[in-house]
Each structure stands twice: as structure tokens, then as C-alpha cells.
Amino acid sequence: MTAIVELIPIEVTVNGRQRTLSVASHHTLLDVLRDDLQLTGAKECCLVGECGACTVSLNGRIVDSCLVLAVEADGGQVTTAEGLASDGRLNPLQEAFLEKGAVQCGFCIPGQVVAAQDLLARTPQPTVAEIQEGLAGNLCRCGCYEQITDAVLAAAGEAER
Amino acid sequence: MQPFTYARPATVAETVALLQEHGPEARLLAGGTDLIIRLRDGSVRPTVVVDVKRVAELDPAIRTIDGRLRIGATTVMTDIIADEVVRWQFPALAEAAAVVGSVQIRNRATLAGNICNASPAADTAPALLVYGAEVIVAGIEGERRIPIDALFVRSGLTTLARGEMLTAIDLPLPTRRTGSVHLRRTRRRGHDLASVTLCCSVDEAGTTRIAYGSVGPRPVLVVDESGVLADPDSSSEATAAVFERLFADALPSPRSMRASPEYRLAMLRVLGDRARRTALDRLAGR
Numbered sequence: 001m002t003a004i005v006e007l008i009p010i011e012v013t014v015n016g017r018q019r020t021l022s023v024a025s026h027h028t029l030l031d032v033l034r035d036d037l038q039l040t041g042a043k044e045c046c047l048v049g050e051c052g053a054c055t056v057s058l059n060g061r062i063v064d065s066c067l068v069l070a071v072e073a074d075g076g077q078v079t080t081a082e083g084l085a086s087d088g089r090l091n092p093l094q095e096a097f098l099e100k101g102a103v104q105c106g107f108c109i110p111g112q113v114v115a116a117q118d119l120l121a122r123t124p125q126p127t128v129a130e131i132q133e134g135l136a137g138n139l140c141r142c143g144c145y146e147q148i149t150d151a152v153l154a155a156a157g158e159a160e161r
Numbered sequence: 162m163q164p165f166t167y168a169r170p171a172t173v174a175e176t177v178a179l180l181q182e183h184g185p186e187a188r189l190l191a192g193g194t195d196l197i198i199r200l201r202d203g204s205v206r207p208t209v210v211v212d213v214k215r216v217a218e219l220d221p222a223i224r225t226i227d228g229r230l231r232i233g234a235t236t237v238m239t240d241i242i243a244d245e246v247v248r249w250q251f252p253a254l255a256e257a258a259a260v261v262g263s264v265q266i267r268n269r270a271t272l273a274g275n276i277c278n279a280s281p282a283a284d285t286a287p288a289l290l291v292y293g294a295e296v297i298v299a300g301i302e303g304e305r306r307i308p309i310d311a312l313f314v315r316s317g318l319t320t321l322a323r324g325e326m327l328t329a330i331d332l333p334l335p336t337r338r339t340g341s342v343h344l345r346r347t348r349r350r351g352h353d354l355a356s357v358t359l360c361c362s363v364d365e366a367g368t369t370r371i372a373y374g375s376v377g378p379r380p381v382l383v384v385d386e387s388g389v390l391a392d393p394d395s396s397s398e399a400t401a402a403v404f405e406r407l408f409a410d411a412l413p414s415p416r417s418m419r420a421s422p423e424y425r426l427a428m429l430r431v432l433g434d435r436a437r438r439t440a441l442d443r444l445a446g447r
Binding site for chain 2: 005006008024025026027028047048049050052055061062063064066067068069071072115118119133134136137138
């Protein structure tokens with residue numbers, strides 16, 4: 001017996017752009033972002049919600065997009081790392097990641113910057129402990145935690161001035 | 162991930178009807194932070210996934226009703242941590258919710274899901290046991306209330322019957338002055354599951370309630386009415402003797418990867434002692 005995969009129509013706003021899509025029930029938001037919308041910033045990695053490489057913002061809150069069905073995002077607003085830059089210019093947090101050398105292999109960085117942007121939106125002047133807690137769900141195998149923390153502190157300082 | 166039919170009911174009645182119709186072939190989806198992992202690894206293979214997040218009656222607001230704080234089935238950890246009444250009246254629940262997973266997980270994971278999965282290591286279970294929570298359950302024949310202590314059976318199994326769903330969790334507002342705290346041990350700081358998780362409350366009448374998890378097939382509630390633990394001046398010998406009695410039934414699994422049974426039993430006593438001291442400090446307003 002061949003399983004018939006049901007396609008479900010959804011409407012979702014991704015990085016400010018309204019999208020109408022047909023998604024399989026068992027495809028995740030990550031699958032749809034990467035495969036249907038070619039937004040490959042969010043990465044597929046652990047697939048169990050531990051590494052944070054797939055972090056995106058959904059309705060103003062960061063989520064592991066590997067643990068959200070695409071159909072659950074119906075009617076929602078999604079921001080990916082691609083949505084942080086505007087007019088081809090990196091935002092101050094992204095610039096700070098470059099400035100502080102926080103990017104080594106780069107695989108985790110789209111998730112890191114989305115999580116860090118969310119942290120700064122909630123806590124504009126975070127302490128080091130708050131940054132560590134805010135980014136606890138984003139692992140970096142290169143071990144750039146010091147530089148990532150520095151970048152978030154620098155971006156917060158930049159905003160202060 | 163194997164395909165399934167996705168259902169998005171608008172009412173509790175529709176949800177219950179789907180559960181009744183599909184039985185074990187249906188799985189409820191709230192936050193999905195456990196379910197989607199299990200759908201992907203194939204350890205559950207439902208034909209129908211029922212998303213309850215748009216059920217009108219399950220709106221995620223936390224509210225006070227008739228001397229109880231009501232937390233809905235779709236309320237996520239982030240909102241529990243931020244709620245002023247939870248922080249003031251049930252601080253151990255806020256503390257427990259704050260150590261679940263990461264920001265990303267807490268933005269999705271629900272208290273109801275944490276409870277219904279019935280993991281022995283569920284961080285919020287000890288606080289709910291200590292605070293005497295009740296869960297409200299809807300079924301085809303209407304609603305019933307289950308004391309949280311009567312909900313857990315063993316890992317993955319609750320006393321919910323076929324066709325039943327948890328719709329809310331009620332916490333009775335304390336009528337006595339109480340100090341309480343949640344503590345846990347993990348392998349590493351940050352995002353990890355508990356090797357031991359424990360909550361303790363002491364009230365002004367001298368009752369000490371302790372609940373612990375990850376030290377047996379289900380989280381366990383024990384109560385000390387002797388007043389020994391509630392007395393800040395009790396000797397360490399006296400309190401140790403009470404802890405021995407309270408923790409006598411702890412039965413950690415020898416097969417867990419996270420910690421050995423010996424470690425868990427030793428840490429249970431350490432956490433019990435620390436939690437008692439903090440609960441006493443909080444009761445005294447220190």
C-alpha cells in the first residue's frame with residue numbers, strides 16, 4: 001500500500017514576505033524553510049532540539065524549527081537569519097560577530113545570531129550570565145563561546161551609545 | 162518522519178471525539194518538543210496527530226479562579242516563568258520551568274505536555290506534587306479532576322483513560338505562609354536533563370512536603386508532619402534520620418546513562434538538605 005501524503009495549504013510570513021505554501025503534514029518548519037523556500041541559513045543538525053542550529057523566530061519567539069511542524073506555523077510570522085540583514089547590509093549584531101571573530105566554521109552562526117537577537121530584544125543590556133543562559137540552546141562545536149559572548153556584549157554596547 | 166493525518170480541532174469536544182475514534186493511533190500535539198522527536202525516531206507512529214494549540218477552551222492565559230491558579234494545557238514554560246502569581250505564590254514551579262531545556266524549548270514546551278509524558282525526570286512534576294496540583298481532564302463523558310499524585314504511573318504512562326485529554330492544571334493558592342524551592346542536579350550546567358530533581362516546601366504550621374524525580378519510575382511525594390524538618394533548630398542527626406525515612410522508597414534505575422543509582426541516592430539527601438534550608442529561609446523571609 002502506498003501512503004498518500006496529504007498536502008496542507010498554509011499561509012506564513014517569512015522575513016516580511018507573505019508565502020502561500022502546500023506542505024506535507026510530517027514536514028517540519030525547517031524542511032520547508034530550507035527545501036521549499038531555499039532559506040538555508042537555519043541548519044539541520046541534531047534534530048532533537050539540543051543544538052539550536054535550526055533556530056528561527058516564530059511569532060516573536062525563538063524556536064528549534066526542527067521541532068515545529070510546518071503546518072503549525074500556519075498564519076504565523078517567521079524570521080530567519082536571512083531576515084536580520086536589510087538591503088544587503090548586516091545588522092549591528094551580525095557585524096559584531098564578524099568584528100569579534102565569533103565565526104569559525106560558521107555552521108551554528110545563523111542560529112546563534114537569531115537567538116542572540118531575541119536575547120537583546122528581551123534584555124537590551126545582558127550580563128555575561130544572561131548571555132550564557134540566553135544562548136544555552138545554541139551549541140558551537142568550534143568552541144567560539146567567548147567570542148560569541150563578546151559579540152553580543154559589543155552589540156549591546158553599540159545600541160547603548 | 163512517517164506521514165500522518167494532521168488534525169486541528171477547534172474545541173475540546175472535537176478533540177475528545179478524535180481521541181475516542183482513533184484510540185492509540187492518535188497522539189496529541191501541544192509544544193511538540195518531545196512528540197516530534199519521537200515521530201522522527203519512529204518510537205511513536207500515530208496515524209493522526211491532533212494539534213490542540215487552536216482549541217478555543219485551551220487558551221494559554223494563566224488565571225486565578227476560586228482560590229486556584231489555573232494553567233491551561235497550551236501554556237508554555239516561558240509564560241509560566243514570567244507570571245507574577247506563579248513567581249510569588251509558587252516560586253518552585255517558576256524555578257523548575259526555568260531549567261527546562263533552553264529558551265527555544267521553553268518557548269514551545271507546555272506544562273501539560275511535561276506532565277502527560279510522565280517522564281520520571283520531568284522538572285515540573287516535583288513542584289506540582291508539593292503544591293498539591295490537580296489536573297482537569299476532559300473525556301467523552303465530561304470532565305473529572307485528578308490529584309497530580311494519582312496521575313503518574315511510570316515513565317510514559319498516566320492514569321488518563323482512552324479518549325481523555327488534560328485541559329488544565331489547577332494549583333490551590335496557599336492558605337498558610339510557605340517557603341518553597343526547586344533544586345536539581347544535571348551532568349552539566351545549561352541544557353540537560355535532570356539526574357535528580359527535587360522540590361521542598363515548608364509551611365508555618367510545621368508541615369514539610371518534598372517531591373523528587375529521576376530517582377525511580379515516577380516522581381514521588383513524601384510528607385513530614387513531625388515538625389523536625391520544619392524546625393530550623395533541628396540537629397543534622399535528627400533531620401538526616403527523617404530524610405532516611407522519606408527517601409526509603411527511592412529506586413533509581415541502574416540502566417540510566419545520566420547518573421549511577423549510588424550518585425542519585427547520595428544527591429537526593431544533599432538536595433533534600435539544601436532545599437529544606439532554602440525553604441526555611443524563604444519562609445522566614447530571608
